[in-house]
Amino acid sequence: MRPVGSKYLLEEPLGRGATGTVWRASQRETAGAEAAVAGQPGETVAIKVLKEELANDPDVVMRFLRERSVLLRLTHHNIVRTRDLVVEGDLLALVMDLIEGPDLHRYLRDNGPFSPIAASLVTAQVADALAASHADGVVHRDLKPANVLLTEDENGMRPMLTDFGIARLADSPGLTRTQEFVGTPAYVAPESAEGRPQTSAVDIYGAGIMLYELVSGRPPFNGDSALAVLHQHLAQDPERPAGLPDPLWTVIEHCLRKQPEERPSAISLARALRTVAGGISAHATPEAAGAAMGVAALLAPDLAPAPVPETGAHGPGGGEADPTQVLPNRGAAAAGVAGAAAGAAAANAAGGYDPSAETNVMPHTSGQQGPGAPGGQGSDPTQVMPPVPGGPPQGEPQQPEGPHPWESQMRAARDRNEQTQVQPVDPGLDPLRRRPQRRPAPQAPPPPQQAPYGQQQYGQQQYGQQPAQRYEPQAPPRREPRQQQREPRQREPRQREPRPPREPRPPREPRQRSANPMRIPGLGCLKGCLFIIVILVVIIVLVWNFTDAPRWWAEGQSFWEATKDVFNKIGDLIDNVSN
Template sequence: MRPVGSKYLLDEPLGRGATGTVWRASQRETAGAEAAVAGRPGETVAIKVLKEELANDPDVVMRFLRERSVLLRLTHPNIVRTRDLVVEGDLLALVMDLVDGPDLHRYLRENGPFGPVAAALLTAQIADALAASHADGVVHRDLKPANVLLRTDGEQLHPMLTDFGIARLADSPGLTRTHEFVGTPAYVAPESAEGRPQTSAVDIYGAGILLYELVTGRPPFAGSTALEVLQRHLSEEPRRPSTVPEPLWTVIERCLRKNPDERPSAENLARALRTVADGVGVHSTPAQVDAALGVAALLAPDPAPAPVPDAPGAPGAADPTQVLPTGAGAGSYDPSAATSVLPATGGPGGPGTPGQGADPTAVMPPVPPGQDGPQGPGDPNHPWQSQLQGVRDRNEQTQVQYLDPSEDPLRRRPQRQPAPQPPAGPRQQQPQQRYAPPPQQYAAPPPQQYAPPQQQQYAPPQPQPQRPEPRPAREPRPPREPRPPRQRSANPMRIPGLGCLKGCLFTIILLVIAGWLIWELTPLQDWVAQGKGYWDAIGDAISTVTDWISQLTDAGSNL
């Protein structure tokens, strides 16, 4: 058992969600005056411990403390009451009443969809809870079957809406971004998916989705990804199932309007659902049937929907940014004054001159005429044109096009490029004179020369004034045609001795078969059973064969 604060002990987990874990817990001692319900020692309660990333966010902790009074005073017969809030180190927890019963999502999965009358009456009680919370300025924002607990009163199902304020606590600037939303994709309203301002109409949209799922067993919009589900919320209209009566479909269709201003208020929704339940039953009177058919007149929009907190103008929204007083005007600081703006710099007086405008945008001086010819936007020598032409040239260097197979370096061997041809000219020297040494290279030195003959013997040849004739260019080889694909033989198994795995396996199989044949078709079993030696067995085999041959010869002689 794990203590939570000084007054509660966690016993066992009951469920796990996106924002935390719900535990069955017991109260150790009576809570103080800060709790909404004091309780008594030994009383069983439910405690939802929020996730660590929520508890470690200072924005969530401040919001948790600021909204303590809002959550504790929210009471209704169809709302799970919040008894206490615990803040201890890195732990945030909500102490609530324990509801012994399944949630609506589990009940639907085990028992199937509801009838039209039961679905209307059940959703009407949830609408009553929404009406009470909207009147207190609290928007749920995550209405779905998993957040509706069912308490059984005999044979009656009493829905209890839970997780009020969890979406509000989780919607922290440190955890969410402008492109994210709080809620479940299958039940989120279009304005929440698009990031538009939200009001209590998002809960009416969720109630319409929940009512549709109660009578059909599935939500109206589904998909393989969350993005696909959100797109259907924004662009598609739900289709009426054949099992839904017309008055009930009128209520669902009005709740699922894309425009939040066309959705009814929670109070009007509850009244309309009870009217539909009275008019679609088997014991309905004609007056009740007529009232149900005219239910559209009861679904009036909410003239003053409750805004979602942290929206501009909503209760609990952040205060506007203010500038602290500085300088001589510190004594006249007004907390309600507008945000001041720093003075602009720059101007004719130079940088930092107060009260002057910013420097004008500087323009590059034009190219003086007469240097590169006529200068104009249409001139090819104009700097603009030269820059654009350079960009086009760079873009044209890399192009994607079809490559001929003969030019593909992966399919052909590289070809040797021919040597460059020299300019044509008169040939004044024969090829055989190219490597001919000069006549005086090996001549004997004159008497007056004292240098040793070795110095002249290995002297390099004198450079010729004329250019030697190059070798004739070789004709390039024709590109080799690609080899046809190798045709596999009918028997792909090869046995190159015992060098491959297939050959080894095949050889082992042959040896096993041969051993089995020898064991079955020869007297080897008898020899082994009699315990004869190898040479004795060979001698017996030879004697058997000789006896058999002698019998054959005797039989031939008798004939």
């Protein structure tokens, strides 16, 4: 078990996806006012913990905090309710209601394709959830069967759309700079694959692919790689499954239009699917069957689609993804062009533009006078501007000043949700129980390798250095006859090793003078000596007054006088004898 914040406790994982892991969790205490659902202690919930790379991206955390209120107010009965959002250290988590049923992808794999009526009714409820979210300005952007959970109620099977806002959180510059896109390749809309402006029409495209998969058991586009699947989304039309009723195929065909403005709205899609389900049943009335055949009239395009922020969708037909437009060339700019360029300049000055015209080479511009330039002066060459004082070096991108604008809010949220964890400490890491470690004694430097006797010469030695010599074995010296006198052996001077330089002593810190400048007696301080003298005087006075010291002093004085008289008499006697 692992705590999440101070109110939730993870128990076991339920599934893993591309953006995180879903856990079964329990609530330990009632949530505060910041949560959409307070809950009760012991209540079981589902918590989706986002991946670590998402939690470490400041842009994701910024979106997480900014869209908190948007995610908490989605309360449709076909949407899994988000109860709370938790920020704890490097952990981002969404607390949601726990749905015990399987997801639509697993149900489809275990039970096979749906009937056309069942597929129409299930997709109609998903369209109701999309209509509610689009009205609130929230686009799912990752609609697929794996994000639709199935639960049972009094009316039968009820689909629950989940993972709202996950694609929005994952779509950050820090994660999409590697040429990735948000969504699953089998369910991504053409405008998302091309990087064009996105609106709520991407969810209608995903609903059409999910409806196709429910009735056929597979998505309309498959390939060996994601690039091949995306190419099919852009260039191919889906094949019609065998045995599919005409009204239902009409709905799928309208949802899978390549142009987003030709797709119906979520409200129109839900109404059309219910009309198709009522008209293709075996007990349908002729009026219902006729309404189903005319379902194309109900699939009206969405006149005001909900835009996806930060994708260049600022309105119909405009935005950051507008195509590059060719501006008409001015006549004055073409005055210096000679030969064939003069005719093209005249045509541009007249307002015409010929895309099939021949490519013209512009003359080299310089400070000298051009042949056709009016006034005799051509364009100045490009000059390099001096760097701005105090700015970044030339050629380096300008770095943003100061912290991230959401770092303070992120830090406050993490501090608020931070929980103190109590755990036993390893005795080896406890500073109160750890044994002091003795420092190893400094090792003496190894003795220098001396060359064999007879290999060194006195003139080659230098103080602190010794030339590298190679040892070569030599024959033993020949013994001389005993009659000859041996030559004295010359001792080689002993080479001294240079002493390592002493490390400089660290400077002494100035002593802080205490409030009481009195020193301890007996330490050689003048004040200490005076203090000892005062103590001795006090002791002598006390002994003189409270003991028999005066009597002892008198007796000692009389004894000293008697002894002095004896020595005086002896001295006088010696003087008389000597005289």
